[in-house]
Structures are given as C-alpha cells and as structure tokens.
Amino acid sequence: MNDSYFSAVAVLAGSAVGAFSSVATTWLTLSVQSRTERYTREIARKEHISGQFIDEASRLFTDALTHKLDDVSKLVNAYALVSKLRLFASPLVLSTAVEVIERIIELYEGPDKNIHEVLARGRIAQLDILRRFSEACRKDLGV
Numbered sequence: 001m002n003d004s005y006f007s008a009v010a011v012l013a014g015s016a017v018g019a020f021s022s023v024a025t026t027w028l029t030l031s032v033q034s035r036t037e038r039y040t041r042e043i044a045r046k047e048h049i050s051g052q053f054i055d056e057a058s059r060l061f062t063d064a065l066t067h068k069l070d071d072v073s074k075l076v077n078a079y080a081l082v083s084k085l086r087l088f089a090s091p092l093v094l095s096t097a098v099e100v101i102e103r104i105i106e107l108y109e110g111p112d113k114n115i116h117e118v119l120a121r122g123r124i125a126q127l128d129i130l131r132r133f134s135e136a137c138r139k140d141l142g143v
Contacts, residue, residue, distance in 0.1 A: 043141060046088060050137045053081040054130055057100050061129055064107035075101070090140045096133040103129045 056078045063074065082097050089097070107113070 042088070046137070046141060049081060049084050050089075050093070050133075053078070053085065053097060053100075054134070056081055057104065057130060057133075060104045061107065061127075064104050065113045067108070067112065069105070069108035075105075078104070090136070093133070093136045093140050096136045100129055100133050 060074065060078055069075075078101055082094070082101060085094055085097050
C-alpha cells in the first residue's frame, strides 16, 4: 500500500473521530441539560402543589375548629389536591395528606373548639396537623 494512501486514510479517520466526538459531546450536554430541566420542573411542581395543599388544609382546619361541616363542597379543593398529589408524590406524602384530611373531618364532626381553651390547656401540638405532611414533603424533595 502506498504511504500517501495510508496518510490520507489516517487523516480522514482522524477527522471522522473528531466530528463524532463533537457530536457525541453536544448530544451528551443537551441530554444532561434536558434531564436537569425536567428534574427542576418536577421539584417546582411538587413544591407548588404541596404548598397549595398546606394553604387549603390550613384554611379548612381553622374553619373546622369553630364550625360544623354544613357544606361538603368545602372539601372539594382539598380532595382535588390530594388527587393531584397521587400523580407524583411518594406514598409517605400521600398517606400523610390523607391523614390531614381525615383529621380535619374529625374536627368538623366534633364539638366546636375555642382556640383560647386549647392554648390554655397546653395542647398546641393538636393544632399542628400539618407537621408530618411538611416533614414528608421535605424528605420527598430531598431537603
């Protein structure tokens, strides 16, 4: 084989390897960026829906302390948020969300409470029905 052919093939092979390396590097970079973007969006969605659930559960909790459940439609938003959590949340987050809703329903069914009496009896822990949910969300988010 002629040395000039060998040199030409080596140059072409080197160019092909260089081009392939460039394409592979670009593809890998875009893949990692895409994966990172998806992960960031997923975390933001989890934070948003969990925050909405906390807001709604807090509103229902304060209402349940002083009122009876005269209109079941009050629970619709909370039920919808629990269903949204079912789409992506961990089993721990979901089970604690269900516990929160069950606790709120129990409060609605019980006698009306006076917040001052609860505070005077040192039962502040009874008021923190969202603690386990919040801790489960932090664990799920890796915070």
